[in-house]
Amino acid sequence: MLLIQDLAQETGLEGVVSEEKTLSVIDLIVNGGTGSILIISVLFVMLFVALYIYFERIFAIKAASKIDSNFMNQIRDHVTNGKLDAAKILCAQTDSPVARLTEKGISRIGKPLDDINTAIENAGTLEVYKLEKNVSVLATVAGAAPMIGFLGTVIGMILAFHQMASSGGQAEMGSLASGIYTAMTTTVAGLIVGIIAYIGYNHLVNRTDKVVHKMEANAVEFLDLLNEPL
Numbered sequence: 001m002l003l004i005q006d007l008a009q010e011t012g013l014e015g016v017v018s019e020e021k022t023l024s025v026i027d028l029i030v031n032g033g034t035g036s037i038l039i040i041s042v043l044f045v046m047l048f049v050a051l052y053i054y055f056e057r058i059f060a061i062k063a064a065s066k067i068d069s070n071f072m073n074q075i076r077d078h079v080t081n082g083k084l085d086a087a088k089i090l091c092a093q094t095d096s097p098v099a100r101l102t103e104k105g106i107s108r109i110g111k112p113l114d115d116i117n118t119a120i121e122n123a124g125t126l127e128v129y130k131l132e133k134n135v136s137v138l139a140t141v142a143g144a145a146p147m148i149g150f151l152g153t154v155i156g157m158i159l160a161f162h163q164m165a166s167s168g169g170q171a172e173m174g175s176l177a178s179g180i181y182t183a184m185t186t187t188v189a190g191l192i193v194g195i196i197a198y199i200g201y202n203h204l205v206n207r208t209d210k211v212v213h214k215m216e217a218n219a220v221e222f223l224d225l226l227n228e229p230l
Contacts, residue, residue: 039152039186043145047193050141053134054200061131061207065214067096072218075102076225084109097127097211098218105222113226120219127215131208138201142194149190156186 068074071094078087084106091103104123108116 039148039155040189043148043186043189043193046141046145046148047196050138050193050197050200053137054204057131057133057135057204058207060133061204061211063095064097064127064131065207065211067094067098067214071099072102072221075106075222079106079109079225097124097131097215100127101215101219102222105219105226109226113223116226117223120222124212124215124219128208128212131211135201135204135208138197138204142198142201145193145197146190149187149194152186152190153184156184 071090074090075087078084078090087106088103091099091106101120101123105116105120108119
């Protein structure tokens with residue numbers, strides 16, 4: 001080790017070695033110039049919005065999917081014994097889309113089955129709308145973020161070629177660094193935000209579909225209960 005240090009001192013490389021440093025993400029953004037900072041700031045806001053919506057929805061969907069496995073059995077017993085008020089109270093005490101659909105159906109008991117089925121379908125549409133609240137924003141971010149990143153790429157290349165044209169084609173690489181930084185960093189940032197939003201969107205859609213299937217299964221079970229002979 002001492003031999004290497006002595007050799008560096010003799011050859012004058014010590015100062016060069018000491019000046020070497022790793023380029024951080026912040027340095028990469030700042031070195032891209034004003035255009036890079038503005039575009040990446042927009043992408044950062046979009047990323048924050050996407051993450052907020054994802055975690056807010058994932059907790060809401062998780063809460064909506066929770067329901068006692070014995071819920072429908074209790075509803076069956078109450079309806080069979082004519083205790084409709086008890087069934088409504090049980091639904092009101094259970095905060096889930098399945099319980100609200102069941103309560104809507106119970107409130108229509110005595111009317112034709114088509115009317116009951118229509119009421120449940122309408123209530124189900126509202127519940128699905130609640131589950132999918134703001135999820136479309138994730139799809140928008142997933143599509144818009146890469147496009148904004150590519151916009152930064154185009155802006156960066158325009159700046160680089162403008163610098164070359166202004167210098168008569170004799171521009172040094174150092175003078176082109178700002179435009180090149182803008183082009184590269186915004187592209188990477190846009191793709192990262194777009195990928196995160198796209199994965200989050202598809203995961204939420206998958207989780208929502210599972211809740212919707214559970215709602216449909218329980219609605220069918222409730223209608224079958226009304227069709228059973230007393």
